[in-house]
Amino acid sequence: MALPLALDIALRHLLHRRRQTLVSLLGVTLGVAFFIAISAMLQGFQRDFISRIIDIQPHIIVMDDVRQPPRQPVERAYPDGAVLLHSLKPREETRGLRGARNMLATLEETPGLHVAPALSGNGLIHFGGKDISVNIIGITPDQERKVTHIEKDLLSGTLDSLYTTSNAIILGEGVAKKAGIRKDDLINVVSPAGVMMKMKVVALFSSGITVLDNFDTYVLLKKAQVLQNRPNVINRLKIRLDDVEQAGPLAGRIERQFGYRAEPWQEQSRNVLSIYVIQNAIMYPTVSAILIVACFGIFNVISTVVFEKTRDIGIMKSMGFRDSDVRLVFVMEGLIVGVVGTLIGWLIGWMLIEFMASLKFEMEGFVKAQGFVLFRSPRHYLISGGMAVLSAALAAWLPARRASRLNPVDIVRGAG
Amino acid sequence: MSDPSPALALEARALTRELPGPVPVTLVRDIDLTIAPGEFVAVTGPSGSGKSSLLYLLGLLDRPTAGTVLLAGEDTAGSSPDRLADLRLARIGFVFQFHFLLPEFSCLANVEIPIRKLGRLGRAAARRRASELLEQLELGDHRDKLPEQLSGGQRQRVAIARALANDPPLILADEPTGNLDSRTAALVFDIFRDLAHTQGRSVVVVTHDSALAHTADRRIHLVDGRIER
Numbered sequence: 001m002a003l004p005l006a007l008d009i010a011l012r013h014l015l016h017r018r019r020q021t022l023v024s025l026l027g028v029t030l031g032v033a034f035f036i037a038i039s040a041m042l043q044g045f046q047r048d049f050i051s052r053i054i055d056i057q058p059h060i061i062v063m064d065d066v067r068q069p070p071r072q073p074v075e076r077a078y079p080d081g082a083v084l085l086h087s088l089k090p091r092e093e094t095r096g097l098r099g100a101r102n103m104l105a106t107l108e109e110t111p112g113l114h115v116a117p118a119l120s121g122n123g124l125i126h127f128g129g130k131d132i133s134v135n136i137i138g139i140t141p142d143q144e145r146k147v148t149h150i151e152k153d154l155l156s157g158t159l160d161s162l163y164t165t166s167n168a169i170i171l172g173e174g175v176a177k178k179a180g181i182r183k184d185d186l187i188n189v190v191s192p193a194g195v196m197m198k199m200k201v202v203a204l205f206s207s208g209i210t211v212l213d214n215f216d217t218y219v220l221l222k223k224a225q226v227l228q229n230r231p232n233v234i235n236r237l238k239i240r241l242d243d244v245e246q247a248g249p250l251a252g253r254i255e256r257q258f259g260y261r262a263e264p265w266q267e268q269s270r271n272v273l274s275i276y277v278i279q280n281a282i283m284y285p286t287v288s289a290i291l292i293v294a295c296f297g298i299f300n301v302i303s304t305v306v307f308e309k310t311r312d313i314g315i316m317k318s319m320g321f322r323d324s325d326v327r328l329v330f331v332m333e334g335l336i337v338g339v340v341g342t343l344i345g346w347l348i349g350w351m352l353i354e355f356m357a358s359l360k361f362e363m364e365g366f367v368k369a370q371g372f373v374l375f376r377s378p379r380h381y382l383i384s385g386g387m388a389v390l391s392a393a394l395a396a397w398l399p400a401r402r403a404s405r406l407n408p409v410d411i412v413r414g415a416g
Numbered sequence: 417m418s419d420p421s422p423a424l425a426l427e428a429r430a431l432t433r434e435l436p437g438p439v440p441v442t443l444v445r446d447i448d449l450t451i452a453p454g455e456f457v458a459v460t461g462p463s464g465s466g467k468s469s470l471l472y473l474l475g476l477l478d479r480p481t482a483g484t485v486l487l488a489g490e491d492t493a494g495s496s497p498d499r500l501a502d503l504r505l506a507r508i509g510f511v512f513q514f515h516f517l518l519p520e521f522s523c524l525a526n527v528e529i530p531i532r533k534l535g536r537l538g539r540a541a542a543r544r545r546a547s548e549l550l551e552q553l554e555l556g557d558h559r560d561k562l563p564e565q566l567s568g569g570q571r572q573r574v575a576i577a578r579a580l581a582n583d584p585p586l587i588l589a590d591e592p593t594g595n596l597d598s599r600t601a602a603l604v605f606d607i608f609r610d611l612a613h614t615q616g617r618s619v620v621v622v623t624h625d626s627a628l629a630h631t632a633d634r635r636i637h638l639v640d641g642r643i644e645r
Contacts, residue, residue: 005532012520315516318477319530319578320505322498409478412512412590413468 006325010332013305020301025341027294028388032345035287035384037352042283044375046276053269056149056207058116058238059247061268062254064097065261096233103237103258112242113250116143117234119224125171125217126188127179134175135215136189137236138224147240150205150218156183157203162220169199173206174214189219193229291387298337299395302330306403313403314411323404330403334396338389345388346381423489425586425618426451426474430483433469443469445641446483451620453585456612458629459622461638467622468590470638474620475508475588476500488585505534509579513591515571517563523550523574524559530581549577553607569600576607587611589621593628605631 014021075083097103100117107115116139123136141159145151151159155173162168169189171181181187183201190196199219206213225231239254241247247264254262266273306313313326353374360371428449435441444466451457459467472478474485476492484493487503495503504510517526527546531537537545550559553573563571572592579587589608593601605621605628612619612633621632629635637644 005529009518012518016520311514311516312518315512315518317501318475318504318510318512318516320501320503320508320533322501324498325501325533409472412472412477412516 006328006332007336009329010336013309013329014301014333014336017301017305017308020304021337024294024297024301024337025344027297028291028338028341028392029345029348031287031291031294032342032384032388033348033352034290035387036346036349036380037356038283038287039380039384040353040374040376041356041372042279043377043380044373046279047375048373049272049276050269052208053272054244054265056153056209056212057265057268058147059241059244059265060239060251060254060262062097062103062237062239062258062260062262064095064235066259067255067261096230096235097237097260099258100234100237107237107239107254112246114143114146114240116140116147116238117221118144118236118238119221119228119230119234120236121224121228121230122192123217123227124190125175125179125181126190127181127185130179132175132179133215134171134217136191136224136227137216137218138221138227139218140221144218144238147238149207153205153207155204155206159203161202162218165200165202167197167199167223168202168219170203170205170218171201172213172216173204174210175217176201176204178214189217189227191227191229193227195227195229197223197227199223288387291384291391294341294388295391295395298334298392299398301337302333302396303399305333306330306399309403310406310411313406314408317406317408318412327397327400327404330400331393331396334392334394334400335389337396338392341392342385342388346385349381349384423452424450424486425453425455425488426620427486427489428474428483429486431470431473431480431485432482433466433473433478434481442641444473444480447641447643449474449636449643451618453618454612454616456609456619456633457621457636458632458634459620459636459638460624460626460629461644463624465638466641467624467638469641471588471590471620471622475510475586476504477510505530506582507584507586509576509581509584509587511572511575511579511587511589511592513594515563515568515575517571517574517578519563522560522562523555523566523577526563526574527578527581530578534582536582546577546581549580550574553577569596569603572596572600572604573607576604580611585617587617587619589619591622591624593623593625601625601628 072085072088074085104115104117107113119138121136123134125132125134139162141162145159150170154170157170159170162170169187176182179187181201183204185201186198187201188196189199219227221234225233239250241250244265248266251262251264251267254260316326353376356372357374362370426449428447431444431447431449432442433444435443447470459470461467469478473480476485476487484491486492487507490503492500492503517523518529521529524543524546527549528542531542531545532539547556547559550556553576555570555573555577558566558570563574566574576592587608592608593604596604608619608621609631611617623629
């Protein structure tokens with residue numbers, strides 16, 4: 001059958017029922033538009049957050065920790081025997097990465113990899129009668145700046161002032177705010193080891209990730225070792241890669257080679273990332289529901305047309321239209337609504353995104369943001385369009401099948 | 417018309433049509449019938465005598481319970497529904513009591529539909545052919561009007577033009593004058609007679625108007641689904 005003829009008939013049917021056609025068109029349009037806008041918004045926040053995580057945190061952190069408790073000598077002595085240990089008290093080991101210098105040297109030889117040592121521990125800041133518990137991270141600025149974004153996140157001061165000022169400390173913006181500390185203030189820092197130091201705030205940083213800004217402080221590695229009373233100890237190796245995707249496999253290799261726990265960024269942020277899995281699981285059904293409702297509109301309009309056009313269907317068949325030709329006409333009607341609705345929906349979706357992009361507001365949650373972070377992806381357009389057209393065709397298929405099965409004799413006889 | 421030896425335009429052999437059900441109803445019973453090219457046949461009979469049912473069987477719209485219809489020598493007993501549809505499209509023209517024009521299409525577009533469906537002519541040629549048919553039926557001035565803007569007689573003539581669109585050798589009409597006044601009805605019958613006698617088509621018209629039926633070449637009178645001689 002000549003496609004234009006089916007198209008011609010389909011179009012005229014739709015134009016004849018202008019109002020119903022518009023309503024079902026609107027359904028598809030809104031479904032597609034919202035799908036695009038909401039996807040752009042949610043994925044925008046997700047991607048922004050993930051890229052910030054990748055940017056701010058080291059891609060891999062090697063910790064002075066092992067995933068499984070060490071095998072006990074008795075287990076090693078009788079590997080095939082049934083050994084049951086009760087009330088085992090493991091040997092007290094000095095915490096810290098043993099042979100850290102060697103590991104550092106080995107890792108530094110790997111191309112596309114930067115590594116920095118750190119000693120991370122708890123501490124307490126005492127200032128103006130307030131005590132704030134913080135995370136004290138001892139770093140070497142020269143190496144650190146290659147591995148994390150701390151230098152870019154500084155609001156005032158420089159990273160090098162850790163070298164130039166004695167007993168210098170850099171605070172997160174949130175820490176400073178809680179205690180009312182400003183730059184150049186002198187504060188007391190106490191460690192669990194009982195060491196107390198008077199330190200000068202040389203800089204503040206804001207990473208945009210609230211947890212970090214509220215707890216992290218930076219000092220020189222040597223100062224941290226003194227504070228924690230752990231001379232020459234390193235308990236973290238921070239690694240940054242040129243290729244972020246390599247973080248997972250490389251972490252596994254490091255773990256096998258050195259025995260220490262190496263966490264890639266995906267694992268460090270697993271809690272947050274898993275929220276996004278849930279978010280997606282909620283988003284897609286919700287947005288799809290809009291499209292499904294739209295499809296009921298299509299089903300409705302085409303069912304009505306089929307009902308109203310019973311006589312025409314009879315006459316088309318008596319003229320020599322095959323069943324499949326009749327089906328084609330009505331499926332075509334669904335497709336027209338689906339395709340036109342999708343095109344308008346794309347336009348409105350795009351306009352919604354641009355409108356949201358023009359809004360500015362301050363927001364603080366997991367991350368800080370000014371306005372909506374939007375992710376514009378042709379995939380959203382393709383998915384929404386594909387779903388809309390496909391479901392429109394499906395919604396049209398059922399009434400179309402009924403139409404094609406009508407018996408022309410019943411129709412012409414009933415009318416005559 | 418493309419058939420090499422159309423000795424018979426249409427032949428029915430032992431045609432029977434029953435409606436299944438707890439009490440089966442026989443619409444048409446054991447009918448044998450032949451119609452030659454250029455013959456104008458009227459089918460008459462009281463209401464419920466099976467006139468229309470016979471016409472639908474002859475026009476391949478309905479399938480017989482027993483017996484078969486041969487269209488220009490082709491036995492249609494085992495033909496697929498698609499084949500029957502193709503035969504209707506190319507070789508049979510239907511006219512019904514109600515005009516059954518598609519209301520969204522102009523008269524010209526309505527006549528064009530079967531031509532476009534068959535697809536033998538290009539778009540421009542289809543339009544020319546449809547125009548000519550409307551001219552022949554003296555509807556040239558109304559070609560761009562919608563069916564609802566025409567009178568009953570005019571609509572019926574558009575329907576006849578549409579039935580002729582693909583130049584079919586067989587025209588079947590079911591009470592084509594049922595809704596027309598007697599003068600218009602006579603005009604429509606004149607057209608049918610002309611289609612048979614000057615254009616060589618076979619025309620079968622179902623009617624309950626015995627006066628008009630008498631103007632046909634042959635009359636077939638049905639009672640209770642049987643031919644009464």
